[in-house]
Amino acid sequence: MEADADRLDWNRTLREQWEVHWDNQLRLRLDGLTDDEYFWSPIPDAWSVRPRGSSTAPIQAGAGDFTIDYAVPGPGPAPFTTIAWRLGHVIVGVLAARNAAHFGGPPASYETWTYAGDAATALGQLETQLGVWLAGVRDLGDDGLRREAGPTEPYPEASMADLVLHIHRELIHHLSEVCLLRDLYLHTQPAGNGATR
Secondary structure: OHHHHHHOOHHHHHHHHHHHHHHHHHHHHHOOOOHHHHHOOOOOOOEOEEEOOOOOOOEEEOOOOEEEEEOOOOOOOOOOEOHHHHHHHHHHHHHHHHHHHHOOOOOOOOOOOOOOOOHHHHHHHHHHHHHHHHHHHHHHHHHHHHOEOOOOOOOOOOEHHHHHHHHHHHHHHHHHHHHHHHHHHHHHOOOOOOOOO
């Protein structure tokens, strides 16, 4: 039994945990995302990505024409968030910051990011950051998965394998929320609203 575990390609297995889900479920569900869906909220006062100066959130982070709503500490209960917010969180907080810390990506934070003002740009940013992440994980090999994640992470003594599992759970979790919001939009908005699938 132990000999079989030694032969298992753990790096490939961890990458496939995400890649299979992305290739066979999530990516197809994001095709055709419209700008209306991207910014839509089923309730008032949801956190979102907004044109600079138009937010009432305690923190409006971002470097470009659009900012993301935030607060530190976060309010309780947590605000409802739009697809734009959820994609911004995944792109920056889940992926780009980790790509910068571990895989040589450019510095990235909520405060310095140029948030997408439309769905197509956001999906392009997502694809780019996913590519950097997967290449970085691949380059770790099995030995790199055993090293400590280090001081940029909340649990610095955790292994890089632990971090990879955490990031993949975050991606699956938040992007599934995006898919659910798309379903809600499709089934609650009047016909002809531009939603396609």
